[in-house]
Amino acid sequence: MQTGKIGVTTENIFPIIKKFLYSDHEIFLRELVSNAVDATTKIKVLSSLGDYKGELGDQTIHVKLDEEAKTLTISDHGVGMTADEVEKYINQIAFSGAEEFMSKHKLDAQNIIGHFGLGFFSAFMVAEKVEIVTKSYKEGSQAVHWECDGSPDYTLQDSNRETFGTDIVLHFTSEDAEIFANKTKIEELLKKYCSFLPVAIAFGKEQEWDKDNKKYVDTDKDKIINDTKPLWKIAPSEITKELYDEFYHKLYPMAEEPLFHIHLNVDYPFNLTGVLYFPKLKNSFEFQKNKIQLYCNQVFVTDSVEGIVPEFLTLLNGVIDSPDIPLNVSRSYLQSDQNVKKISNHITKKVADRLAELFKSDRTEYEKKWDDLKIFIQYGVISNEKFGERAAEFTLLKNTDDYYYTFEQYSDLIKDGQTDKNGKLVILYTNDTIAQHSFIEKAKTKGYDVLVMDSPIESHFISFLEHKNENWTFKRIDADVVEKLVEKEESLAMALTIEQQETLRQVFTAALPKEKEVIYNVEFAALAAEEAPVVVTQNEFMRRMRDMSKTGGGYMNFYGEMADSYNIVVNGNNPLITDILGSVEKEVDAGLTDDARKEALSKAGESNGKLHQIIDLALLGTGLLKGEALTKFIKRSVSMI
Numbered sequence: 326m327q328t329g330k331i332g333v334t335t336e337n338i339f340p341i342i343k344k345f346l347y348s349d350h351e352i353f354l355r356e357l358v359s360n361a362v363d364a365t366t367k368i369k370v371l372s373s374l375g376d377y378k379g380e381l382g383d384q385t386i387h388v389k390l391d392e393e394a395k396t397l398t399i400s401d402h403g404v405g406m407t408a409d410e411v412e413k414y415i416n417q418i419a420f421s422g423a424e425e426f427m428s429k430h431k432l433d434a435q436n437i438i439g440h441f442g443l444g445f446f447s448a449f450m451v452a453e454k455v456e457i458v459t460k461s462y463k464e465g466s467q468a469v470h471w472e473c474d475g476s477p478d479y480t481l482q483d484s485n486r487e488t489f490g491t492d493i494v495l496h497f498t499s500e501d502a503e504i505f506a507n508k509t510k511i512e513e514l515l516k517k518y519c520s521f522l523p524v525a526i527a528f529g530k531e532q533e534w535d536k537d538n539k540k541y542v543d544t545d546k547d548k549i550i551n552d553t554k555p556l557w558k559i560a561p562s563e564i565t566k567e568l569y570d571e572f573y574h575k576l577y578p579m580a581e582e583p584l585f586h587i588h589l590n591v592d593y594p595f596n597l598t599g600v601l602y603f604p605k606l607k608n609s610f611e612f613q614k615n616k617i618q619l620y621c622n623q624v625f626v627t628d629s630v631e632g633i634v635p636e637f638l639t640l641l642n643g644v645i646d647s648p649d650i651p652l653n654v655s656r657s658y659l660q661s662d663q664n665v666k667k668i669s670n671h672i673t674k675k676v677a678d679r680l681a682e683l684f685k686s687d688r689t690e691y692e693k694k695w696d697d698l699k700i701f702i703q704y705g706v707i708s709n710e711k712f713g714e715r716a717a718e719f720t721l722l723k724n725t726d727d728y729y730y731t732f733e734q735y736s737d738l739i740k741d742g743q744t745d746k747n748g749k750l751v752i753l754y755t756n757d758t759i760a761q762h763s764f765i766e767k768a769k770t771k772g773y774d775v776l777v778m779d780s781p782i783e784s785h786f787i788s789f790l791e792h793k794n795e796n797w798t799f800k801r802i803d804a805d806v807v808e809k810l811v812e813k814e815e816s817l818a819m820a821l822t823i824e825q826q827e828t829l830r831q832v833f834t835a836a837l838p839k840e841k842e843v844i845y846n847v848e849f850a851a852l853a854a855e856e857a858p859v860v861v862t863q864n865e866f867m868r869r870m871r872d873m874s875k876t877g878g879g880y881m882n883f884y885g886e887m888a889d890s891y892n893i894v895v896n897g898n899n900p901l902i903t904d905i906l907g908s909v910e911k912e913v914d915a916g917l918t919d920d921a922r923k924e925a926l927s928k929a930g931e932s933n934g935k936l937h938q939i940i941d942l943a944l945l946g947t948g949l950l951k952g953e954a955l956t957k958f959i960k961r962s963v964s965m966i
């Protein structure tokens with residue numbers, strides 16, 4: 326057996342690091358500013374421990390762009406480096422001085438950003454040459470000047486720099502200079518990645534309006550681009566609602582007031598701080614996703630948290646900050662990271678806790694917010710089992726009179742009147758109180774309660790609830806005639822024989838509008854004589870599958886492609902129906918052969934004005950009478966008058 330070490334030479338690995346270290350070239354700035362922040366934090370720590378006894382001075386980090394020379398300089402007043410340290414931390418890739426510093430001074434991950442000892446080299450993704458001019462804070466240190474042109478060869482020599490700290494100078498490649506040697510671009514990147522870093526970062530000067538020249542001019546004052554103590558790092562007890570709202574508007578300038586917030590603050594078993602906001606979702610969620618910003622020690626990492634937090638939580642807004650979310654790695658790694666999983670479970674729990682607390686402490690207020698919260702909670706219930714279990718206590722159902730009920734309260738309310746002959750609880754709902762008005766009225770007259778269920782994912786939610794509660798069945802209010810919505814033992818006798826129903830079916834079919842996109846099925850029901858002669862309903866199952874296919878996908882697409890189908894329910898006990906039957910029977914000779922009879926019945930149907938009128942009225946009542954059929958109806962009605 327032979328053992329050995331695989332040889333990795335810098336000549337081979339360096340170009341790979343340069344090219345593939347990060348997918349996004351712009352993060353070089355994040356890395357270099359983070360290093361400057363780390364160096365500044367270190368000197369502060371050393372000073373507080375008494376290991377550094379001198380003055381700290383102004384610690385602002387300066388970022389300077391020379392558009393002409395195509396250079397960018399990042400200057401800090403941090404610990405600096407001795408020649409030996411440059412040798413160790415810079416010349417040896419993947420040796421992190423940050424890690425070493427933390428273990429030496431027994432700090433946890435909360436203070437220092439760097440971990441991997443790779444970030445500095447991201448400079449070579451955009452620069453053809455990088456210089457470091459640095460002087461260590463240690464007494465008697467010699468300042469040094471390091472320079473490297475992107476090949477593994479570097480030079481290191483003494484420098485005459487007098488103050489401790491570090492300047493990193495990037496000379497952009499001509500290609501990258503086109504993008505990055507631009508003030509607006511650098512400012513945009515600093516705002517994106519560094520807005521909440523804990524040390525002040527200056528870029529350019531504050532401007533003021535020059536009345537004489539009518540333009541903005543630079544003042545002497547440095548422009549600080551960041552907020553060094555962001556809200557999520559402040560103890561909740563010190564923050565007023567106004568401050569939370571103000572911070573929200575800083576993050577999302579165009580957004581409406583949020584509904585409420587959750588302040589996250591965990592230090593065991595992982596570190597997590599943050600503030601999450603519930604936006605007003607109304608009844609849509611398409612444009613709301615991906616607004617949570619993820620930070621690692623106040624450094625912006627990403628705003629696409631999909632895969633990192635559960636899907637439904639991406640509807641929330643706000644900031645999550647955790648040093649336990651690794652900065653320098655790919656998304657696929659992030660998703661499988663154990664810490665990320667724990668964090669995501671924790672947030673789910675916190676969100677559920679907060680909702681439960683709001684519900685318990687002020688139900689009236691909670692009910693007022695329900696319409697804006699509903700879609701979030703429904704989405705959570707469907708997609709996240711743990712959340713679903715918790716949400717049973719604070720999920721509400723709203724009826725057409727704007728009363729709100731928990732599941733338990735609602736089933737108590739309707740169980741006497743709306744249990745069918747098989748012992749199932751029939752929950753009636755509408756998704757459109759205006760279009761389904763006549764159905765709702767009928768149901769109410771019968772003593773039924775009707776829920777308003779109109780979110781875009783309502784069909785999924787309803788199917789989910791039916792799946793969880795075997796004893797529940799949901800029916801949209803136009804799924805059937807009111808007498809059949811909740812089926813009871815006793816039903817009225819039907820005045821029509823089977824043969825008469827068959828005759829009428831053919832007559833009705835001939836009179837119905839012929840549309841490509843719509844299928845009508847003629848059915849008979851034994852309703853009270855004074856009920857409408859014809860009612861149009863839509864089968865619950867088919868309709869729901871079609872609705873779900875619009876928001877769902879997968880096998881449900883099959884339903885989405887099918888034509889709309891409606892039931893034309895004929896009230897066999899209404900005198901108008903017996904009247905139409907009488908006139909048809911008079912018209913069609915009883916002794917005809919089957920085919921001839923069929924034809925004669927069709928003719929009789931097509932030419933029967935009364936029949937057309939009752940069908941059209943029923944279609945009109947459900948908003949289905951359109952186009953040519955509507956024009957004919959109006960003409961016919963006028964001539965009748």
Ligand SMILES: Nc1ncnc2c1ncn2[C@@H]1O[C@H](COP(=O)(O)OP(=O)(O)OP(=O)(O)O)[C@@H](O)[C@H]1O
Pocket residue numbers: 356360361364401403404405406414415420421422423424438439440441442443444445446491653
């Ligand atoms: N501005 C600076 N001042 C002082 N030391 C620095 C500075 N920049 C880099 N260093 C030293 O060089 C080391 C390597 O930096 P590098 O950015 O490559 O890695 P890191 O910050 O440790 O980790 P990460 O890869 O997570 O950024 C740092 O840990 C630090 O000791």
